[in-house]
Amino acid sequence: MKRNQIDPQKNMSMLQAMVACKCPVCTKGNMFKTAATDLWNFNELKEECEVCGFKFMPEPGFYQVSLFFTYAVGVAVFIVFGFIAYYLFNDPELWVYYVVILIPAILVTPWNLRYSKVLMLYFLGGVWNSEREEE
Numbered sequence: 018m019k020r021n022q023i024d025p026q027k028n029m030s031m032l033q034a035m036v037a038c039k040c041p042v043c044t045k046g047n048m049f050k051t052a053a054t055d056l057w058n059f060n061e062l063k064e065e066c067e068v069c070g071f072k073f074m075p076e077p078g079f080y081q082v083s084l085f086f087t088y089a090v091g092v093a094v095f096i097v098f099g100f101i102a103y104y105l106f107n108d109p110e111l112w113v114y115y116v117v118i119l120i121p122a123i124l125v126t127p128w129n130l131r132y133s134k135v136l137m138l139y140f141l142g143g144v145w146n147s148e149r150e151e152e
């Protein structure tokens with residue numbers, strides 16, 4: 018089956034598969050070895066999809082660019098929670114900013130790192146452009 022064909026057996030849309038961190042080709046296999054709540058291994062990708070065999074590492078160093086996405090989301094969290102602290106506590110002392118900004122920034126880190134890899138693979142991994150060999 019070609020990668021860009023629509024598989025009638027698929028039970029998820031591409032968007033649902035992205036949110037669930039599923040394989041971009043078959044939308045069934047998990048991309049990551051563990052759940053996002055596994056603090057020590059949340060960012061570890063599987064080498065390939067256990068359902069269709071798609072390789073999650075298209076080339077060495079593929080996911081290095083995903084750090085730009087991680088950085089952008091991190092800055093956005095700092096700005097949003099900085100404004101929340103400013104307006105909620107009426108321009109509080111500096112330590113309040115630290116607490117209000119750093120706690121959400123730390124809490125979203127696993128999802129931020131994981132979704133930056135998911136977006137990289139879905140949009141830059143050549144999933145929709147190239148043909149896959151017949152099995």
Ligand SMILES: [Zn+2]
Pocket residue numbers: 040041042043044045046066067068069070071
């Ligand atoms: Zn797959």
